[in-house]
Amino acid sequence: MLIHLYDNILPSNQWEAPVALTQAGISAAVHVQRKHVPRTLKRLEKTNEIEVTNRHVPGGKQRRKVYSLTTQGKIRGKLVVEDVLSTLIEFEGKATPIADISKNNRRILEILSHIDSNMKYHNDPVITSIAKPSGKASLDAQTSEELMKRMFARAWEDGKITNDEHQLITEVVEFLGMHPERVRRLSEEARTAIDIPPPEEIYLEMLRQALVDEQIIEEENALLETFRVAYGIDEKIHKKLLAKALLEPMYPEHILTYYSALETAMNDGIITGDENAMLSTLRKSLDITDSEHANLLAKIRDSIK
Numbered sequence: 212m213l214i215h216l217y218d219n220i221l222p223s224n225q226w227e228a229p230v231a232l233t234q235a236g237i238s239a240a241v242h243v244q245r246k247h248v249p250r251t252l253k254r255l256e257k258t259n260e261i262e263v264t265n266r267h268v269p270g271g272k273q274r275r276k277v278y279s280l281t282t283q284g285k286i287r288g289k290l291v292v293e294d295v296l297s298t299l300i301e302f303e304g305k306a307t308p309i310a311d312i313s314k315n316n317r318r319i320l321e322i323l324s325h326i327d328s329n330m331k332y333h334n335d336p337v338i339t340s341i342a343k344p345s346g347k348a349s350l351d352a353q354t355s356e357e358l359m360k361r362m363f364a365r366a367w368e369d370g371k372i373t374n375d376e377h378q379l380i381t382e383v384v385e386f387l388g389m390h391p392e393r394v395r396r397l398s399e400e401a402r403t404a405i406d407i408p409p410p411e412e413i414y415l416e417m418l419r420q421a422l423v424d425e426q427i428i429e430e431e432n433a434l435l436e437t438f439r440v441a442y443g444i445d446e447k448i449h450k451k452l453l454a455k456a457l458l459e460p461m462y463p464e465h466i467l468t469y470y471s472a473l474e475t476a477m478n479d480g481i482i483t484g485d486e487n488a489m490l491s492t493l494r495k496s497l498d499i500t501d502s503e504h505a506n507l508l509a510k511i512r513d514s515i516k
Contacts (some may be wrong), residue, residue, distance in 0.1 A: 212251055213280070215240045216261065217288035218318045221279035228266035232277040235388030239342035240320050242349035245387055246421065247509055249428055252278060260284030284509050292319060301331040329484045342391030354420060354505050355387050356397060361408065361413045363401030365442075379437055386434060410442035411452060418456035420506070465497045477511050 218233045219240075228235045234252070238245035255261040261284050265274040280288055296310035296319075312322060312332065325335045339346025341355065348356060362383065368375040384394050417438065421431045439449060472493055476486040494504060 212237055212241055212255065213260070213284065213288040213291050214319050215293055216278060216280045217285065218320065221277065226267055228264075228268055228277040230268050230270070230388070231268075232279060233268055233275050234278075235386065236342070237278065239340040239388045240318075240339060242324070242338055244352065244355050244420070244509065246428060246431060247512065252436065255284065257301070258283075260287055288360075293430055295319065295323070299330070300326055301329075303332075307332075328482070328487050341389045341393055344390045345396070349505075354388075354502050355389070357502060358413075358416060358420065359383065359387075359389070359394065359397045360401045361416065363398045365410060365413055367398075367402045382437060383434060386430060410438075410444060411448060413498065414438060414442070414444055414449075415452045415456060418453055420458050430467075466499070466507070468506075469493060469497050469499050469513075473504075473507055474511055477508075 216232070217228065221228055221232060231240065234245055234248050236247045237252075241248075250482055252263075261278050261279055262281050263276055264279045268275050268277070283361065296308065298309050299306045300309060301307075302312060309322065309326075314322065316348050321336075321425060324338055324340075325333050327333065327337045336346055338349045338352075341348050350491045359380075362380060363372075366372045366380065372380070380394075384391075398438070414435070415418070417435060418427075419446065421427045427435070444452075452457055469490075473490060476490060490504075493499070
């Protein structure tokens with residue numbers, strides 16, 4: 212996040228700011244679900260490394276919170292950026308510092324998206340932001356894509372998307388910062404699918420994702436409430452599904468086994484190439500899905516202070 216904010220300066224005028232400086236823009240840039248962004252931003256605000264202001268964002272109807280680096284944040288951001296740019300990677304068969312790769316006006320995080328876990332540079336991005344029209348998203352962002360597909364599948368059940376459904380989907384898409392072309396693709400994939408999930412199943416999945424860090428933030432709560440109204444989920448069903456979602460962390464034994472291994476690999480804050488290979492093998496043997504891996508990884512990252 213420091214690198215992203217260091218690379219995206221808040222305009223000096225007191226009115227407009229780019230979407231890149233909103234929570235949705237930051238989420239898309241660092242390839243994580245938006246719900247994992249506020250906690251880190253609060254930590255950076257508490258250490259006086261970022262400041263929060265309200266600005267008009269193009270396309271938005273009202274002013275939104277935007278984030279920028281303070282003087283202290285710029286100092287730390289510069290140190291992080293210099294450290295990253297001095298890192299050696301494999302580029303065209305040679306060990307090359309990232310700084311030597313031609314930027315061509317690209318942001319630093321965009322360059323990093325071309326580097327795999329073995330520190331090898333690829334011409335095409337290894338992962339792509341969901342704020343872009345196409346390309347493979349990170350595992351964490353794929354969870355958001357899967358939720359959108361399930362919502363679209365439900366909306367397409369009667370062959371059309373009503374105004375209420377469109378408004379709800381628009382709110383979720385805006386919350387996630389997802390590119391319209393990506394949204395259209397997910398809508399088409401859902402429309403041609405046969406399996407239509409019941410609204411309670413979608414709502415339970417929304418609750419599970421919201422509770423990955425064992426709390427539901429204000430904006431998530433607003434989306435959940437909108438969904439309840441749109442699909443007729445009353446308070447009784449909400450409480451029943453919430454209770455079920457709260458019990459979900461009591462994972463089956465094979466999930467706990469993988470969680471323990473993943474937690475060990477993340478002890479130092481990173482997963483090395485060897486650890487990644489081991490975890491990949493373990494996922495296959497334990498039948499751990501990419502979505503389960505992403506949720507467990509997000510839970511561990513959120514627990515790291």
